[in-house]
Amino acid sequence: MSAVTSASSAVPASQSVAGMPAVPLDPQVAALLDLIARAKRPPIHVMDVEDAKIAYEKSAPILDISPLPMHAVDDLHVCARDGHGIPVRLYAPREASWADPLPMLVYFHGGGFTVGSVNSHDALCRMQAAHADCMVLSVDYRLGPQWRFPTAANDAFDVLHWVFEEAARLGADPARIALGGDSAGGTLATACAVHARDSGLAPVLQLLIYPGTCARQDTPSHGALAEGYLLTADMIQWFFSHYLDQESSRDDWRFAPLDGGGSGADVRGCCPAWIAVAGYDPLHDEGVAYADKLRAAGVTVTLADYAGMIHDFFKMGRFVPAVAQAHADAVAALRTAFGTAQ
Numbered sequence: 001m002s003a004v005t006s007a008s009s010a011v012p013a014s015q016s017v018a019g020m021p022a023v024p025l026d027p028q029v030a031a032l033l034d035l036i037a038r039a040k041r042p043p044i045h046v047m048d049v050e051d052a053k054i055a056y057e058k059s060a061p062i063l064d065i066s067p068l069p070m071h072a073v074d075d076l077h078v079c080a081r082d083g084h085g086i087p088v089r090l091y092a093p094r095e096a097s098w099a100d101p102l103p104m105l106v107y108f109h110g111g112g113f114t115v116g117s118v119n120s121h122d123a124l125c126r127m128q129a130a131h132a133d134c135m136v137l138s139v140d141y142r143l144g145p146q147w148r149f150p151t152a153a154n155d156a157f158d159v160l161h162w163v164f165e166e167a168a169r170l171g172a173d174p175a176r177i178a179l180g181g182d183s184a185g186g187t188l189a190t191a192c193a194v195h196a197r198d199s200g201l202a203p204v205l206q207l208l209i210y211p212g213t214c215a216r217q218d219t220p221s222h223g224a225l226a227e228g229y230l231l232t233a234d235m236i237q238w239f240f241s242h243y244l245d246q247e248s249s250r251d252d253w254r255f256a257p258l259d260g261g262g263s264g265a266d267v268r269g270c271c272p273a274w275i276a277v278a279g280y281d282p283l284h285d286e287g288v289a290y291a292d293k294l295r296a297a298g299v300t301v302t303l304a305d306y307a308g309m310i311h312d313f314f315k316m317g318r319f320v321p322a323v324a325q326a327h328a329d330a331v332a333a334l335r336t337a338f339g340t341a342q
Contacts, residue, residue, distance in 0.1 A: 001284035012209050019224030019241075027310035028253075028320045029280075032063070033230065033310070041158045043236035044074075044115070049145060050301035053115045058072040062292035063210035067319040069128040071095055078162045086155050089118040091129040096171030103338035105207065106163050106192070108184030111313070112239025114144045121182075124315055127327055132334040135172050137163060139187065144242035152243070153254040156188040157195050164201050176338045178205040182314055183283070184239070188212025190257045190290070207330060208275045209314055210283050211290065215256035219285035229280045230312035236282065258290050266276035267293060272300040274333035276314070276326060279307035304329050 025033075044052045072092040077085035096102040105128055109121040116140040117319055118125075129136040140157035160179070167174040179196070181189035186208040193206040217236055226233035240250075249255055253265035273294050278288035284305075291303040306313065315332075317323040335341045 013044070015065030017224050018084055019136070019220030019222070019285065021030060021128060021284075022279060022322045023279065023307040025059065025280055025310075026320065026322055027312065028322070029308065029310055029316075032316065032319050033228075034153045034299055035229070043232070043235065045232070045235045050116065053143075056111060056115035057117065057120055060315065061123065063316040063319050063325055064123040065127060065323075067111060067123045069129045072130060078159050080155055082160045084142070084155075086142070086159060087118065087141070088159060089122075089125070089138045090170065091136040092131045092171070093133055093135075096135065097180055098171070098340075101173035102133070102135045103178070103204075103340070104137060104163065104167065104170075104172040105129075105132065105178045105180050106142065106159065106203075107136055107138045108179075108181035109138065110181070110185045110209075111143070111244035112236070113149075116143075116184075117189075117208050121315070124182075125139075128334065130332065131239045131331040132338070133175075133337060133340060134334060135170070136176075142153045144239075144244075147248045148245040150245075150252070152184075155192050156192050156259055159193045160196060160201065161199070163178065175202075175204075177203050178207055178334060178337055179203050180205075180207035180209070181211070182200060182209035183311065184212055185209075187213065187255070187257070190232075190265070191254045193273075194253070194257065194265045196268060196271070197258055197269050205333065207333060208287070208290070209271060209330070210276060210278055210289055210311055212283055213256060213258035213290040214286040215250040215258075215260045215264075217282070221285040222282045225280060225282045225284070229282070229310045231282055233282065246322060257308070258286055258293060264293065267299060268295075268297045270294065270299050271336065272298070272302075274302045274304065274305065274330065274337075276304045276330065278309035278311055278313055279305065281311040283311060302333060325337040 074090045107115045125136045179189045251261040253260045257265040
């Protein structure tokens with residue numbers, strides 16, 4: 001959800017504080033937070049929303065890895081239920097055909113349902129395509145405040161159906177389609193996994209990178225990590241103020257699959273999940289809780305807990321060497337789901 005345009009000084013970890021990790025912050029992450037704090041740029045949540053969108057787009061490539069070359073990158077449109085053309089970007093690491101189709105990852109970018117785009121997540125999608133040897137379809141779902149809940153979820157569902165219908169034409173294997181996303185995009189991927197189950201579709205994996213899953217942001221990690229680690233409590237509420245159409249929508253499972261309405265989404269029969277969480281992320285506990293919820297429902301889950309990391313760390317590989325291992329872990333999960341593990 002976060003942008004690299006805001007931060008405050010990090011506070012030391014303490015095992016005695018509920019919600020704080022027991023291990024120290026990664027030293028490169030700590031140095032990065034200090035650099036951002038000393039830059040004294042205005043926090044994203046005090047900006048005009050249009051300025052915030054621009055700031056996020058400009059800042060996104062600064063910390064990310066260099067974009068990898070692709071065999072083909074195509075910008076397409078998917079017709080939404082209301083006639084809107086949803087922009088999507090299709091990455092192919094090599095040529096695919098009906099005789100040799102590639103697996104596909106349908107990816108939803110983060111940004112608190114308010115900022116972010118296929119451009120802000122271009123390097124991450126290229127990395128996944130290149131290293132997992134799969135097509136990646138990155139989705140430019142509609143954002144708040146112009147488009148409020150449930151438009152983003154509806155766009156995600158519409159793209160989901162389109163992908164399964166058009167996979168063969170695109171050179172993708174409809175039997176090897178995964179769903180993925182980071183932060184708010186992770187929320188959309190969780191919702192798509194539930195919707196796919198209800199629609200008789202069978203994705204092979206939900207790749208959830210620090211997903212938002214809870215209705216009220218009241219977990220111990222939200223309390224302990226409300227300030228100082230890039231994504232702040234004020235920022236989270238700013239995002240949701242631009243996304244939610246009304247306060248009661250917090251209890252809709254498409255927004256809060258963990259506990260919306262008390263019980264959240266019924267996740268029985270959903271596809272397997274690989275969930276990454278960061279120790280110094282306010283969203284840490286809800287990611288862990290969602291993994292527990294899936295397991296309790298009989299869903300196969302791998303939980304990867306990167307204890308020294310912060311929110312949005314998947315897009316900091318240029319400055320934080322440890323991010324490479326998280327990328328490799330996500331790629332390995334995709335390859336295992338696709339049946340192409342090396």
